[in-house]
Amino acid sequence: MELKVKQVKRVDGVKEAFYIPAAFGGLRLTVKHFFRNLFGSRDVVTINYPEEKRPVSMRWRGRHRLTRKDDGFLKCVACYMCETVCPAKCIHIEAGEHPDLSIEKYPVRFDIDELRCVFCGLCVEACPKEAIRMDTGVVAMAYSSRKTFDFTRDLLRDNYDPNQHESPKYGDEDLPRPESQESALPNSQGIPAS
Amino acid sequence: MDLILEILSIPLVQSILKIAFIILLFAMPLGTVLTLMERKWSAMIQDRVGPNRANVGNYTGNGLLHLAADGLKSIFKEDTIPQGANGFLYLIAPFFGLIAGVATFAIIPIAGPIGDFTFQVTDIEPGLLFIFAITSLSVYGAVLAGTSSNSKFALLGGTRASAQMISYEVFMGLALMGIFMVYGSTRVSDIVNGQNEYWFGNLIPMWGVFTQPLGFFLFFTALIAETKRAPFDAPEGESEIVAGYFLEYSGMRWSAFMLAEYVAVAGVAVLMTTLFFGGYHVPWLHLWESAPQWLVTLLQIGKFSIVTIFFCWLQIQLRWTLPKFRFDQTMSLGWKKLLPLSLANTALTAVVVLAFM
Known part of the structure; x- marks a missing residue:
């Protein structure tokens, strides 16, 4: 079989042979860009990253957060779905008994090792309560110590920044404490306890 | 006050002040x-x-502070000497280029003379021959750095630099022969004053770029090759031999090479201004006869700086426009195209000068 060879036509002619006209053609292009950017950086496409940020898509997967109900408490019911589905095994949950008897469990611990996380988003898909989301828009996590990447339950808040050491917003003492067993029974969601 | 004026009138003191001012x-x-x-x-x-x-x-300062940052960084970086390097030559090599670049400014007038006082360190008779001698000296910087580093890449770069610079010096001199013939002197002040005359009444100044257009192009090309910048940057050859002849240098000595390159760029610019764009002469300024002396001097310094x-x-x-020549292309361009062109330019100028002047 005969090989098919495609011959690209060589650009010849006076312009190429003398080099100077071609060089001037190149100069015209670079000078045009130079002066366009000299007066107002019109063609510059750079985003000055730490100051300016690229807008991320709605579906973009960033750092996790644990969502909350209207009363400020976590939506998570410690069902272990996300921990089970996680391919990187980076979620660790410990369930505890909720003082509100209408709620079965709540996470005493909810730790995510962000260094192991592969940001696949399966935990978000698995969650039956929309309790974990990856919509914080935190693009890069750059901290100086490995320990900082172990996010515990109270750190997985919406706007937590480990570089600014502030106390967590919600602790165990902030749990809604029902005054009596009776008042706890018809809970906010209207589901009767057992 | 009289004492100060007396000290200032000593030629040696004047020269030192001028050197300090210009450098x-x-x-x-x-x-x-x-x-x-x-x-x-x-x-x-x-x-x-x-x-x-x-x-x-x-x-x-929109990046202006990088100047200070670069300087500080270079000073505090370690000055390494590679194993097996020739210590003495390795240590002095960076300064050949720097000295050669700065010495160019010695014969450049940046404004017209006021009385006896000239804005020029020295107006020697050989004039531009001094420039040729000094630019030859800058070859030593590249060659010594290349050979003394005990590195094969540096040696390759040094070889390329020496071959390229010596080749382009040949027709750098020939390209200027036309200028010497037209203005009848190698002294810089004569060439600059010769460019203050006009054709067709007061229409076109007799600048070198108009009397010697081909010479202008050839000399500019030769000088760019002398500074070893793109498109003639085969001696540095970033894509093949890393950084060429100054590959092994670090810290302030590396900075000396970089500074030498940019001082050479500035030197090329002042040479082109002086020889081909009328030097410090502001065109058509002689029509304004009542102009005060201080304003004329200021305008001259301004025009010189702008050009x-x-x-x-x-x-x-040009460096960020043109792709690099291969080394054999550099050599064949120099010897086979530009050298005959500069010879032809010299002959043509000789005939024209003989016929019309």
Whole structure:
């Protein structure tokens, strides 16, 4: 079989042979860009990253957060779905008994090792309560110590920044404490306890 | 007061003051600023932002502080000497180029004379022959750095640099023969004053670029090859031999090579201004006969600076426009095309000068 060879036509002619006209053609292009950017950086496409940020898509997967109900408490019911589905095994949950008897469990611990996380988003898909989301828009996590990447339950808040050491917003003492067993029974969601 | 004037009238004191003024206030600042401008301007050409991060507090000066940052960094970096290097030659090599670049400014007048006082360190009779001698000296910088580093890449770069610079010096001299013939002198002040005459009444100044257009092009090409910048940067050869002859250098000695390159760029610019664009002469200024002396001097310094900065910019623009020549292309361009052209230019100029002047 005969090989098919495609011959690209060589650009010849006076312009190429003398080099100077071609060089001037190149100069015209670079000078045009130079002066366009000299007066107002019109063609510059750079985003000055730490100051300016690229807008991320709605579906973009960033750092996790644990969502909350209207009363400020976590939506998570410690069902272990996300921990089970996680391919990187980076979620660790410990369930505890909720003082509100209408709620079965709540996470005493909810730790995510962000260094192991592969940001696949399966935990978000698995969650039956929309309790974990990856919509914080935190693009890069750059901290100086490995320990900082172990996010515990109270750190997985919406706007937590480990570089600014502030106390967590919600602790165990902030749990809604029902005054009596009776008042706890018809809970906010209207589901009767057992 | 009289004592000060008396001291100032001593020629030696005047020369030292001029050297200080021209080197410290013109050559070195221009070279230093060009190291930053090269990066800023190349960024503009390529639609980038360029260096803008060095800061004091919140002040960045749009990248201006990188000058100070670079200097500080170079001073505090370790000055390494590779194993097996020739210590003495290795240590002195960076300064050949720097000295040669700065010495160019010695014969350049940056404004017209006021009485006996000239704005020129020295107006020697050989004039431009001095420039040729000095630029030959800068070959030693590259060659010594290349051979003494005990590195094969550096040796290759040094070999290329020596071959290229010696070849291009041949027709650098020939390209200027036309200028010597037209203005009848090698002395710089004669050439500059010769460019203050006019054709057709007061219409066109007799600038070198109009009397010697081919010579202008050839000399500019030769000088760019002498500074070893793109498109003639085979001696540095970033894509093949890393950094060429100054590959092994670090710290302040590396900075000396970079500074030498930019001082050479500024030197090329002042040479082009002086020889081909009328030097310090402001065109058609002689029509205004009642102009005060101080204003004339200021205008002359201004015109000289503007043309110089334009040529610095043009060299940087050329570097970021043209692709690098292969080394054999550099040599064949020099010997087979530009050398015959400069010979033809010399012969043609001789005939025209003989016929009309």
